[in-house]
């Protein structure tokens with residue numbers, strides 16, 4: 006079994022490559038090695054590597070910047086996945102593609118099931134929606150679209166690493182308290198992806214996140230508490246809860262984007278881990 010991971014320089018790509026089971030050959034390509042927005046590169050790469058499964062972790066993920074770089078976001082998040090789907094279809098490879106809770110508008114009050122109506126509020130969310138649709142149009146029978154939410158990892162460039170930096174630099178930090186979601190360790194998503202790989206007959210749209218819900222403020226307080234406890238931080242910081250309207254961000258984000266992961270649990274026989282437990286586990290990795 007050979008798995009090709011695109012976007013291998015990002016946090017999920019790196020997590021996947023570090024967690025590959027021993028019986029699987031993992032090939033990771035970062036953007037400099039494979040730009041998924043370039044059809045010629047995608048074709049040459051899949052012809053060369055001949056993977057059984059392509060896991061697409063490549064994405065334009067700068068949510069606010071996407072508002073002013075719509076074409077760039079669509080190239081990576083819509084045209085890119087379509088390029089992969091076309092070549093995967095023609096070469097018999099399966100495609101596992103990552104998507105996001107930001108495809109939803111956040112007006113729900115109970116967790117979103119995979120079939121819930123999409124209505125993205127941002128250019129990033131719209132580009133991810135389009136990517137999902139293009140994959141569905143080309144390769145519905147041999148692809149999995151896996152949506153997750155609020156990803157963090159031991160690698161930098163995520164909410165946890167940003168909070169740890171701000172806690173060290175500042176005396177107080179303001180964090181939005183009226184957006185609710187499920188913080189998710191990238192390792193949980195990697196586990197789900199490998200479980201999908203082991204079940205080649207599954208296709209369709211699925212959700213996977215850690216269990217429970219939090220606001221960004223709750224999440225920041227938990228990071229602060231665990232970091233103090235683990236000695237990652239040597240001083241307390243004042244964390245202030247603010248409203249979204251008081252935080253200047255270019256992109257609108259859903260007020261509520263908890264994902265209903267029950268169909269994935271059933272299909273894969275996996276149980277979600279409480280988000281706080283995984284936050285602790287991830288920070289323990291940072292300490293080691």
Ligand SMILES: NC(=O)c1ccc[n+]([C@@H]2O[C@H](COP(=O)([O-])OP(=O)(O)OC[C@H]3O[C@@H](n4cnc5c(N)ncnc54)[C@H](OP(=O)(O)O)[C@@H]3O)[C@@H](O)[C@H]2O)c1
Nearest residue numbers: 012014015016017036040041063064066103105153155156
């Ligand atoms: N982060 C989250 O909170 C979150 C939540 C839900 C879902 N997701 C989804 O999960 C997936 C993985 O996200 P992540 O957090 O690992 O993102 P990430 O850390 O930003 O990684 C994405 C990687 O893709 C690369 N990339 C961008 N455009 C590319 C292209 N055209 N061809 C090849 N590579 C390209 C980026 O390279 P450069 O850095 O050089 O641009 C980056 O290394 C994405 O599909 C994302 O939409 C993320």
